[in-house]
Amino acid sequence: MSESCTIADVARAAGVSIGTVSHLLNGRANRMTAQTRARVEAAIAQLGYRPSRAAQTLKTGRASLIGLLVPSITNPSYGALARAVDDAAHDPYGYRMILGNTYRDPEQERSFLEDLLSHGARGVIVMSSATGGSAFAELARRGLVAVSYDTRRIAANAGFVDHVAVDSVAAGRLATEHLCGFGHTRIALLTAPGRTISRDDKIAGFRAACDAAGITQSCQVLEGRGQSCHGDAELVELGRELAGQVMRLAVRPTAAVAINDMLAAGFMAGLRDRGIDVPADISVIGMDDLFLGTLTVPQMTSIQYPVQQMSRVMVDRIMRRLAEPDLPLMEALYPPTLISRASVGPPPG
Amino acid sequence: MSESCTIADVARAAGVSIGTVSHLLNGRANRMTAQTRARVEAAIAQLGYRPSRAAQTLKTGRASLIGLLVPSITNPSYGALARAVDDAAHDPYGYRMILGNTYRDPEQERSFLEDLLSHGARGVIVMSSATGGSAFAELARRGLVAVSYDTRRIAANAGFVDHVAVDSVAAGRLATEHLCGFGHTRIALLTAPGRTISRDDKIAGFRAACDAAGITQSCQVLEGRGQSCHGDAELVELGRELAGQVMRLAVRPTAAVAINDMLAAGFMAGLRDRGIDVPADISVIGMDDLFLGTLTVPQMTSIQYPVQQMSRVMVDRIMRRLAEPDLPLMEALYPPTLISRASVGPPPG
DNA sequence: TTGAAAGCGCTAACAT
DNA sequence: ATGTTAGCGCTTTCAA
Numbered sequence: 116m117s118e119s120c121t122i123a124d125v126a127r128a129a130g131v132s133i134g135t136v137s138h139l140l141n142g143r144a145n146r147m148t149a150q151t152r153a154r155v156e157a158a159i160a161q162l163g164y165r166p167s168r169a170a171q172t173l174k175t176g177r178a179s180l181i182g183l184l185v186p187s188i189t190n191p192s193y194g195a196l197a198r199a200v201d202d203a204a205h206d207p208y209g210y211r212m213i214l215g216n217t218y219r220d221p222e223q224e225r226s227f228l229e230d231l232l233s234h235g236a237r238g239v240i241v242m243s244s245a246t247g248g249s250a251f252a253e254l255a256r257r258g259l260v261a262v263s264y265d266t267r268r269i270a271a272n273a274g275f276v277d278h279v280a281v282d283s284v285a286a287g288r289l290a291t292e293h294l295c296g297f298g299h300t301r302i303a304l305l306t307a308p309g310r311t312i313s314r315d316d317k318i319a320g321f322r323a324a325c326d327a328a329g330i331t332q333s334c335q336v337l338e339g340r341g342q343s344c345h346g347d348a349e350l351v352e353l354g355r356e357l358a359g360q361v362m363r364l365a366v367r368p369t370a371a372v373a374i375n376d377m378l379a380a381g382f383m384a385g386l387r388d389r390g391i392d393v394p395a396d397i398s399v400i401g402m403d404d405l406f407l408g409t410l411t412v413p414q415m416t417s418i419q420y421p422v423q424q425m426s427r428v429m430v431d432r433i434m435r436r437l438a439e440p441d442l443p444l445m446e447a448l449y450p451p452t453l454i455s456r457a458s459v460g461p462p463p464g
Numbered sequence: 465m466s467e468s469c470t471i472a473d474v475a476r477a478a479g480v481s482i483g484t485v486s487h488l489l490n491g492r493a494n495r496m497t498a499q500t501r502a503r504v505e506a507a508i509a510q511l512g513y514r515p516s517r518a519a520q521t522l523k524t525g526r527a528s529l530i531g532l533l534v535p536s537i538t539n540p541s542y543g544a545l546a547r548a549v550d551d552a553a554h555d556p557y558g559y560r561m562i563l564g565n566t567y568r569d570p571e572q573e574r575s576f577l578e579d580l581l582s583h584g585a586r587g588v589i590v591m592s593s594a595t596g597g598s599a600f601a602e603l604a605r606r607g608l609v610a611v612s613y614d615t616r617r618i619a620a621n622a623g624f625v626d627h628v629a630v631d632s633v634a635a636g637r638l639a640t641e642h643l644c645g646f647g648h649t650r651i652a653l654l655t656a657p658g659r660t661i662s663r664d665d666k667i668a669g670f671r672a673a674c675d676a677a678g679i680t681q682s683c684q685v686l687e688g689r690g691q692s693c694h695g696d697a698e699l700v701e702l703g704r705e706l707a708g709q710v711m712r713l714a715v716r717p718t719a720a721v722a723i724n725d726m727l728a729a730g731f732m733a734g735l736r737d738r739g740i741d742v743p744a745d746i747s748v749i750g751m752d753d754l755f756l757g758t759l760t761v762p763q764m765t766s767i768q769y770p771v772q773q774m775s776r777v778m779v780d781r782i783m784r785r786l787a788e789p790d791l792p793l794m795e796a797l798y799p800p801t802l803i804s805r806a807s808v809g810p811p812p813g
Numbered sequence: 814t815t816g817a818a819a820g821c822g823c824t825a826a827c828a829t
Numbered sequence: 830a831t832g833t834t835a836g837c838g839c840t841t842t843c844a845a
Contacts, residue, residue, distance in 0.1 A: 119581065119606050121822055132832045137824060147830060169521045169584035170822035173837050178518065180562070180583065187547060191696070194543045198536060201565050211579055213529070214563040216550050230560055232468065234529065235518040257468050347540070347755040380759050387761045406696040410729050412736045412761065470838055481816045486840060496814060519838035522821050 120162050129158035140166060176258075178235030179210045181433065184227055185242045186219045186345030192375065192403045193242065196264070199426035200240055208434060219243050219345050225250045232259055238433035240264055240426075243345075246276050260436050262429045265313050277436065277445040279429050281420045283313040286451040287320025290372040290400045290418055293453055295324065297461045299398065301333045303368040305357050305378055307350065308338055317374050317402070335368075337361065339378070347377060354381020355388070361397070362389055369462035370398040376407045376417055383411050383458065394460035404454050413457035421449050469511050478507035489515060525607075527584030528559045530782065533576055534591045535568045535694030541724065541752045542591065545613070548775035549589055557783060568592050568694050574599045581608055587782035589613055589775075592694075595625050609785050611778040614662050626785065626794040628778050630769045632662040635800040636669025636721065639749045639767055642802055643719040644673065646810045648747065650682045652717040654706050654727055656699065657687055666723050666751070684717075686710065688727070696726060703730020704737070710746070711738055718746060718811035725750040725757060725766055732760050732807065743809035753803050762806035770798050 122140075126133040131151060138146055139155050147155075158164070172178040181204045185193040197214060204210040213236060215227035224243065228251070231239055238260045246263050255261070255275045265280040287304070294302050304321045306314055318336055325334040337360055339353035354377065361367060361382075373379035379401030383393055393399050393413060401408060404419035428447060436442050471489075475482040480500060487495055488504050496504075507513070521527040530553045534542040546563060553559040562585060564576035573592065577600070580588055587609045595612050604610070604624045614629045636653070643651050653670045655663055667685055674683040686709055688702035703726065710716060722728035728750030732742055742748050742762060750757065753768035777796060785791050 122824095123822080133823080134825085134832055134834090135830085138831090141824075151830075165578060165582055167522075167584075167822050168579070168582040169518070169525075169527060170837090171824080172518045172583075173516075173522045173821085173839085174823045174825090176837075178583070188537065188550070189540075189543050189547045191538075191540055191543065194538050194540065197563065198538045198565050201537070201563065211562050211564065211576075211583065213560050214546065214550065215560065216547050227560075229514060230517070233514055233517040234521075234527070234560065235516075347543075348758060351755055351759050377755075384759055384761050384763075406700055407759070409697060410700050410733055410756070410759075412733050414733075471840095472838080482839080483816055483818090483841080484814085487815090490840075500814080516838050519821090520840080522823085522837085523839045523841090525821070 119167075120164050122164075122166065124162060125155065125158045125164050128162060129155045131155060172235035176235065177237050177437070179208070180213055180231075180234060180236040181210045181430065182213045182215065182227070182231040182236050182239035184215050184217055184224060184239060187216050188214060189216075189346050190350075191347065191377070191405050191407070195405065195422050196242070196426065199423045200430065202423075203427040203430040208430070210430075217243065221248065221250075225254075228254050228259060228261075232257055237437055238262075238430075240429050240433070241276075242266065251275065260433050260440075262432055264425070264429060266311065277429075277432050277447075279425050279432070279447045280313065280449070281425075281451050282448040283316030284320040284323070286402055286418045287317035287372065288324045289320070289451060289453055290402065291321045291324035292328075293400060293416070293455075293459065294370040294372065294398060295328045295330070297370075297398065297459060299370040299462050300328075300330045301366065301368045301370070301462075302330070303334070303361065303371045304336045305354070305371050305373040305382060306336060306338050307353055307374065307378065308341060314374055317372075321372060333366075350375065350377035351381035351384070354378040354383070355385035358382050358385025358389060358391075361386075362391070368397065370459070371400070373399065373401050376401040376403040376405045376415065379415060379417070380407045380411050383415070393458050396463055398459040398462070400459055402451075408454070408456060411458070416456045416459045417454050419452045419454045421452075425449055468516075469513050471513070471515065473511060474504065474507045474513045477511060478504045480504060521584035525584065526586050526786070528557070529562055529580075529583060529585040530559045530779065531562045531564065531576070531580040531585050531588035533564050533566055533573060533588060536565050537563060538565075538695050539699075540696065540726070540754050540756070544754065544771050545591070545775065548772045549779065551772075552776040552779040557779070559779075566592065570597065570599075574603075577603050577608060577610075581606055586786055587611075587779075589778050589782070590625075591615065600624065609782050609789075611781055613774070613778060615660065626778075626781050626796075628774050628781070628796045629662065629798070630774070630800050631797040632665030633669040633672070635751055635767045636666035637673045638669070638800060638802055639721040639751065640670045640673035641677075642749060642765070642804075642808065643721065643747060644677045644679070646719075646747065646808060648719040648811050649677075649679045650715065650717045650719070650811075651679070652683070652710065652720045653685045654703070654720050654722040654731060655685060655687050656702055656723065656727060657690060663723055666721075670721060682715075699724065699726035700730035700733070703727040703732070704734035707731050707734025707738060707740075710735075711740070716746070719808070720746060720748050722748065722750050725752040725754045725764065728764060728766070729756045729760050732764070736761075742807050745812055747808040747811070749808055751800075757803070757805060760807070765805045765808045766803050768801045768803045770801075774798055
């Protein structure tokens with residue numbers, strides 16, 4: 116018992132063959148008498164036997180391990196995702212999660228996916244662009260099953276992977292309409308440098324809502340100036356910088372939609388530094404609905420995503436596609452919800 | 465090439481035996497002629513061969529996988545840790561990281577560690593209490609090598625595991641002395657319900673500094689009322705609640721030390737809700753130095769931990785102990801640093 | 814310097 | 830209903 120014991124020890128203790136033990140372990144208990152089964156179960160319990168996942172992996176070519184590729188786990192929205200994915204994988208499936216930070220670097224992404232396969236992990240949830248290039252096609256051919264999260268381009272492009280995302284167009288529209296409902300006509304959408312599908316979609320939703328309200332002329336998209344924005348501090352800084360941009364505008368917006376909560380929180384801090392009151396002078400609405408929303412002053416109105424539900428769907432999908440590789444491609448869009456707090460009010464004057 | 469290729473394919477392509485290929489792969493290239501070596505290397509490159517980690521795991525009993533056990537990755541301070549650990553494990557060692565959220569539940573902790581071993585992962589970095597009980601002793605006997613992070617009790621108790629932590633006594637003292645330096649004499653230490661070693665140490669440092677300044681009579685420890693506090697939103701809420709507590713005090717402190725940034729940020733938000741100005745009315749200092757510090761208004765003074773350095777030390781230690789199991793126990797305490805921002809000023813009046 | 818071969822612990826096909 | 834066996838891909842000892 117000093118070293119962990121094997122199926123052979125169990126078989127010996129129970130006076131049966133290892134095949135019988137294996138059958139029991141793999142849900143084929145019906146193929147033996149109740150008595151045999153009881154004996155094996157007793158031996159397992161008594162020895163504290165736990166099958167070696169490592170051996171199962173080599174034998175079956177499938178590890179009970181799921182990958183999660185994120186730009187950086189330091190970003191709280193990926194933290195929320197990681198928790199939800201871990202729960203969803205562990206709870207019904209008994210899988211554990213390998214987490215990889217790839218900093219949006221295609222080389223690191225490839226290396227992570229390659230390593231997953233090498234460890235026998237066949238399923239992965241991917242944020243970011245990894246599922247784009249031809250390297251990914253190769254990985255897929257070698258048996259990697261990916262679901263992309265919140266990056267719709269992928270499915271459209273490659274036709275390789277299932278896709279789960281929030282309906283970002285709806286998110287952009289929802290936020291903007293909320294502002295319009297308060298009477299705002301000069302609204303800015305705050306974004307980070309660099310285009311992603313979900314950002315483009317948020318912008319599209321924003322524009323659609325502006326058009327519908329007939330205020331397109333007085334609305335605009337503002338892009339923060341900075342670089343690598345997968346992390347946390349960078350996004351906050353970017354939000355601050357955007358507050359400066361807004362102040363320098365000849366005609367200031369009375370409300371802003373930020374593409375995420377970190378940016379929104381930085382923006383709010385930047386406004387306050389400059390003596391601008393939220394929501395009296397400018398209303399602000401974020402997206403993600405992280406804990407940050409309860410931490411700002413005033414508390415932040417935000418767009419909430421059903422992260423837990425989406426995570427379960429992604430994990431379920433991976434498991435299912437592992438069993439049925441020829442499943443048709445799925446693209447699931449989930450509706451966002453508005454969480455109203457205190458950072459939105461009527462326009463000044 | 466459709467299925468990933470094996471060492472046998474490489475051997476065949478190079479016209480050598482698999483033993484030779486394996487030798488090359490395992491740094492024993494000196495045992496062959498330069499010519500043989502070149503042929504094997506060419507075959508590897510040409511076939512795009514990558515060794516199966518899964519097979520290596522079974523054969524050697526060691527997976528190139530490291531575990532990280534945290535209460536919840538949702539908490540940004542664990543996010544920072546996870547990133548640093550992943551980097552440290554991947555960069556020199558080529559290891560990947562299995563992340564487990566265990567919510568401070570001993571049963572889940574045990575199950576996670578058990579699974580690590582089963583997957584062949586032999587090293588784990590542990591937050592929280594997992595390394596305490598007797599179940600852990602058993603795991604250690606079966607070959608699990610753990611380093612506990614920021615939870616000194618462990619090493620002291622069990623004598624099983626190496627331990628790396630910030631010097632929390634110093635952190636508490638540093639924060640308190642900073643406040644004393646501004647002339648504060650009525651200082652509160654803000655903590656969450658439940659005792660941990662690092663909390664106790666922070667309190668000890670706080671008390672020591674108060675004693676040294678001769679202000680013990682007018683200083684106190686305030687404990688937030690709430691429950692499960694491993695996550696994010698709970699800590700913020702607890703901070704808010706503490707702001708209420710402080711307001712109800714007959715004699716209010718003029719400064720507060722919070723045991724972490726989340727609590728501090730919630731506290732600052734709670735003060736502001738009640739019209740109390742930071743730092744004019746009350747100075748606040750946090751610990752962790754997360755991105756939150758740049759997000760509050762005013763920006764938060766905080767105590768910074770050398771998380772990256774500590775993560776490298778933990779990973780290095782695990783690797784080393786895996787090679788030399790009889791290494792004497794290590795307990796490394798790292799000094800914290802004060803990051804001065806704008807939430808601390810002189811006491812009012 | 815190179816090759817052959819014995820397993821690591823398990824699954825599943827096949828035999829009894 | 831139960832047992833036997835051939836590997837999964839690799840490392841490493843031993844032999845040549």
